[in-house]
Amino acid sequence: ALAEGTNLAGVQHIVLVLSGKGGVGKSTLSTELALALRSAGKRVGILDVDLCGPSIPRMLRVQDSSVHQCDSGWVPVSVGQDRAIALMSIGFLLERPDDAVVWRGPKKNALIKQFVTDVAWGDLDFLIVDTPPGTSDEHISAVEALRPHRLLGAVLVTTPQ
């Protein structure tokens, strides 16, 4: 009832991939998790909220794609072999791939909220949310924006050291 009428109304489960530490394989795991779920016949989306270092587009070979709009908002980019995984990342919104997104917290928070409310995800079994390292603006905003929806939980990634 909370999620009805929103762009996340058709999403069954939302999984956050977190770490705290950088470079441990969050984006790699998010990508592999999405591909594995897709192989298992699930409808999958990935939301990449790493605004400073978006890695998912390259990992799925769609770094040159762009985002279009429809009546319900932004259309996620279709990726994967059968174009059946939906992806949204700031990587698609940069004029040049090497452009630095040098934003302070408030501006990052605004875009993350938009990614949650304005992307037309459609019907998905799983939405995987890849995050940057840390416990700051992106994480607080993503959880706040996603909480009214079916937030399943978090997978935490680390290395042994």
Added chain:
Amino acid sequence: LAAHLSLSLAECPGTGSAQAGRAAACQGCPNQGLCAAGAAGPDPAEAAELRARLRAVRHTVLVLSGKGGVGKSTFSALLAHGLAADETKQVALLDIDICGPSIPKMMGLEGEQVHQSGSGWSPVYVEENLGVMSVGFLLSSPDDAVIWRGPKKNGLIKQFLRDVDWGEVDYLIVDTPPGTSDEHLSIVQYLSATHIDGAVIVTTPQEVSLQDVRKEINFCRKVKLPIIGVVENMSGFVCPKCKNESQIFPPTTGGAEKMCQNLSVSLLGKVPLDPQIGNSCDRGQSFLAEAPESPATLSYRNIIQRIQEYCEQQHLQEEKIM
């Protein structure tokens, strides 16, 4: 109809700047109203305070990446140890990674607390000539999460610069978190009160790292921060048993070398993977001291020397101008 989205991706001028709320980049930012109504510019009293505190710092080096987990903190710690090997030099290591402070553990200072004196906060000393400051020293437990939004992080970074009694310092090394956000904008803004010699940018050979590092290089150019050069970590692994070399993180797009050529920045050196590095870091020991014969130690030492030479040359050039 397909509409191409374009975002105003110009950077935030800074909530304390004269342009706060008024720059083109402020359009659409939820903070715009607050900024436009607020500060007319950086507080001159604050700027004067920072200048006074940092007057006795001769060289400042920022260690940046863009990408996480490439070895910034490891490099910062070893740079500090390397420079402090000269007992006549006073070295300061400032860790501004507020969410994930690695420096206390790497320097063997976990559990240490910050003491206050009349002249400010005391850094925690590893050696007589090597002082360290990190949010890690302010936590009651090492597992406490610091879940702060940008403005609060900025406030602590300012305090680190304003309230820590560093004394006379030959080298101030600043370790940063990954990214190009509040911490990075703030440190550059606050350190404009003193002189930053430049940034050392750390990467690993893979394209997924390089794509973030290119952004960091662009960030440095945007904020007019000189780039001393790039360090490529985890560059090859030599098996201690069979001596064969493997590329654990293959440079599929030419590695740091190609990137540096393309972007006209200096490649300071490549450091191979050595499991002893992580081991020493976990135990708070200097890898350079524990494994003096490792090819990684040789690489690190060469890189540290090049950084020293760069800083000394800057100094000479400035003296000439004056």
